[in-house]
Amino acid sequence: MTAPHMDPDEFRRAGHAVVDWIADYWATVGQLPVAPSDPPGTVAAALPTTPPTTGGEPVEAVLADLDAIVVPGLTHWQHPSFFGYFPANTSGPSVLGDLVSSGLGVQGILWATSPASTELETVLMDWLAHLLDLPQRFRSTGTGGGVIQDSASSATLVATLAALHRASGGRWRDTGIDRRYRAYTSTHGHSSIEKAARIAGLGSDGVRAIDVDPDTQALLPAALHAAIDADLAAGDVPAIVVATIGTTSTTAVDPIPEIGAICAEYGIWLHVDAAYAGAAAVCPELRWSHAGLEYADSYCFDPHKWLLTGFDCDAFWVADRAELIEALTVLPEFLRNAASDSGAVIDYRDWQVPLGRRFRALKLWFVLRWYGAEGLQAHIRSGVRLAERFAEQVRADDRFEVAAAHPFALVCFRLRADDDVNAALLASVNATGRVHLTHTRVAGRYTLRMAIGSPQTTETHIDDAWTLLATTAKDLLTP
Numbered sequence: 001m002t003a004p005h006m007d008p009d010e011f012r013r014a015g016h017a018v019v020d021w022i023a024d025y026w027a028t029v030g031q032l033p034v035a036p037s038d039p040p041g042t043v044a045a046a047l048p049t050t051p052p053t054t055g056g057e058p059v060e061a062v063l064a065d066l067d068a069i070v071v072p073g074l075t076h077w078q079h080p081s082f083f084g085y086f087p088a089n090t091s092g093p094s095v096l097g098d099l100v101s102s103g104l105g106v107q108g109i110l111w112a113t114s115p116a117s118t119e120l121e122t123v124l125m126d127w128l129a130h131l132l133d134l135p136q137r138f139r140s141t142g143t144g145g146g147v148i149q150d151s152a153s154s155a156t157l158v159a160t161l162a163a164l165h166r167a168s169g170g171r172w173r174d175t176g177i178d179r180r181y182r183a184y185t186s187t188h189g190h191s192s193i194e195k196a197a198r199i200a201g202l203g204s205d206g207v208r209a210i211d212v213d214p215d216t217q218a219l220l221p222a223a224l225h226a227a228i229d230a231d232l233a234a235g236d237v238p239a240i241v242v243a244t245i246g247t248t249s250t251t252a253v254d255p256i257p258e259i260g261a262i263c264a265e266y267g268i269w270l271h272v273d274a275a276y277a278g279a280a281a282v283c284p285e286l287r288w289s290h291a292g293l294e295y296a297d298s299y300c301f302d303p304h305k306w307l308l309t310g311f312d313c314d315a316f317w318v319a320d321r322a323e324l325i326e327a328l329t330v331l332p333e334f335l336r337n338a339a340s341d342s343g344a345v346i347d348y349r350d351w352q353v354p355l356g357r358r359f360r361a362l363k364l365w366f367v368l369r370w371y372g373a374e375g376l377q378a379h380i381r382s383g384v385r386l387a388e389r390f391a392e393q394v395r396a397d398d399r400f401e402v403a404a405a406h407p408f409a410l411v412c413f414r415l416r417a418d419d420d421v422n423a424a425l426l427a428s429v430n431a432t433g434r435v436h437l438t439h440t441r442v443a444g445r446y447t448l449r450m451a452i453g454s455p456q457t458t459e460t461h462i463d464d465a466w467t468l469l470a471t472t473a474k475d476l477l478t479p
Contacts, residue, residue, distance in 0.1 A: 005057040009292035014059040020230045021063050022095065024164040025071075026078065030456065033073040033433025034082050043073040064298045075436065080456035081307045081465060084438040085274045085412070086248070087383075087414040087453020090310030099362030100309055108357035111345035112337040118346055120129035121148055121361035124368070128303075128315050131373055132281040135294045140346075146317040147351040150274035151290055154193035154314040156301035158324070158352060162298070163269030173327060180232050181239040183392065186219035186254060188247040190273060202239075213275055217252035217404055223269060225262055230310055232266075240269045246277025249379035249440040249449075250404040250412050252396035253277070253289050260295020261373060272299045272396050273312070277408050279306035282376045286384075289407065297323075306409070308379060309367050313360050316351075324351040326457050383409035383452045386462050393466045411450040415473055419446035428472045436463045 006014065008330050036042075046069045056204045077088050108117035125146025129138050138144045149155045160183065167181055182204055184194045187209045197207045208231070228238045244253040256272060261271040272293060278301020280286040293299060300316040303309035318324045329350040331340075339345045349355050371379070387409040392396040394413045395402045403412040414422050426439055426448055438449050450465070 017059050017063065021066070026390075026456075029076050029078055030080050032071070032076055032079065034079045034436040035430065035433065036073050037431070037433065038073065041162050067435045074296060078454065078456070079436070080454050080458065080461045081435045082454060083450045083465065084270045084436045085449075086305050086451050088305060088311055089308060089454050090118030090304075091308040091367060091370075091455065093366040094308060094310040094363045098226070100366075101359040101362045102188060104359060104362075105137060106359055108359055109349045109355055110337065110340060110347045111336060112339045114359070115345075116350060117357070117359045117361065120365060121348065122346055124148075124361045125315060125317065127368060128364075129317065131368075131376070132278065132290070132301075133284075133287055134290075134299065134317065135319075136294075137294070137319040142323065144317060144319045145346070146315060146366070148346050149300070149314040149316045149352060150312040150365070151192075151314050152190070152300050152302055153195065154271055154353060155298070155314050156192045156271065156273060156311055157191070157196040157199055158316065158328070159242075159269065159271035159298040159300075159318075160200045160202075160240055162318070162324045164200060164325045166236050166267075166269055166323060167239040170326075178235045180206070182208055182228075182236050183205055183240045183242065184210055184224060184227060184238070185242040186210050186212050186244065186247070186252075188212060188217060188249050188252060189242055189244055190248055190275070193242050193273075195319065198229070212252070216443065217247065218257065219251045219254040221255055221258035221262060224259060228262070228266060228268070237409065238266055238268045240271060242271045242273055245272060245274035246280075246408060248276070250442060251406065251408050251410045253407065254406070256290070256292030256295065258292075260292045264295060269297045270295055272296045274299065274301040274303065276305050276410075277302065278315075279376075280380055280384075280408050282307075282373065283380050285465060286380070287409070303364060303367070306380065306383070307367070307376060309364055309370065309456065317386070321346075321351070328352070361417065380409075382455075383457075385410050386452050386457060387450070389459060390462050390466060393463075397470060399477065403445070403447045409452040411452075412440065412447050414442075414445065414447045415477075417477065421450065421476055424476055425469065425473055429465075429468050432468065434468055 022460050058092060058339050088341055106114040106117055108114050111118045122140050126140055164181060171178060194204050196205050208227045209228060210219050212219055231238055243256055243259045245253050254425055259268055273390055277289060280293040281290050298318045300314055302314050304311040348357055389404055390401055391411045399415055400413055403414050415425060423446055426437060430436055440447050440449055442458055
């Protein structure tokens, strides 16, 4: 028998049903519990143990199972009362752009495999650089340029590989790790930095965790300088420093100007990870956080966090694309072509670890054209304003304290009580299904995190979350 391919008319009908389903989900997600309460294995137990033998099952049946099996087992990241981790919010334009990308199904391995995919991405990355007012050295019109990675984790890995290539004088690409190389980041640097070091062959011990200022939670430049000097004295080679704009725990901003000057002094690659807070730079009043970026060899942020672009979409720039390409390029015969040989085109396969590439630029194009700079600025400012509203409520209650500065849209706070009580507070409010928060440790103390970013979140959601926290705290603290 022949395969039951979906013809264009069937796709059109099914597509309307799926779009309607998504629109209904967005319209009603605020009425659902933010996270499921069922035990592990619940969803798996509701699914058949073997795949279907015959195809052609109507889309209505699949959507019915989505409603009955999948949705009850989801943590709803698009929920207006989802305040955990960092936001990962999509939007209508982003979903439509992803749909078009999926429908086109092109591979952007090389310029030659789909010229429009490459050229649109290059222009979109220059657009983003303009929106964030990034240094000119990151623009494609000069020696630098941008590329869309799947995540900031991949951006950190790619930056680490390029840094090793530089630090080894080009030997790394051919002979691998021939000496002990070092990477540096703060004690609040993202876990992807250690993972990149492992993958690159430095090992976890190759990462130097630099102390932070106890008040600002930001990396201490003097401690970085001392660590580099100690490693040099031991015969090790400092390869890369990863500074952070908006750390995961507290959104602390490392002092990039001072860190950059140290990297320039020693010729060390500086990668700036702004995965969450980079989006804030669309607002001129928040660009103070990016001071010193002219020192950076590479920089990234995630539009898929706070810029209304669905996962996965990390924007990664380098100041010298030739260094990156030289470190990563591998050219088998089957990919040789006249356009690449001419040197007149960009082949993004040389800017990343995988060979294949989805057309991610489309969803970013849809988002930027729908919202424009003013719409994106309004979204960021709304999150900052709502975070300040929540922080004011925390500060007004003597039982609570704000645990760290909150320059963006994350508020770290805790009860003036021991760690067990704070952990119980988090567990209790999350168990209601009305909100979802996560935690970290600030100065070693258990601390709750309120991360705001959904376009559906309003003052009412913030006030309701605070009321729930305050009343739950009263129950916990009452003997």
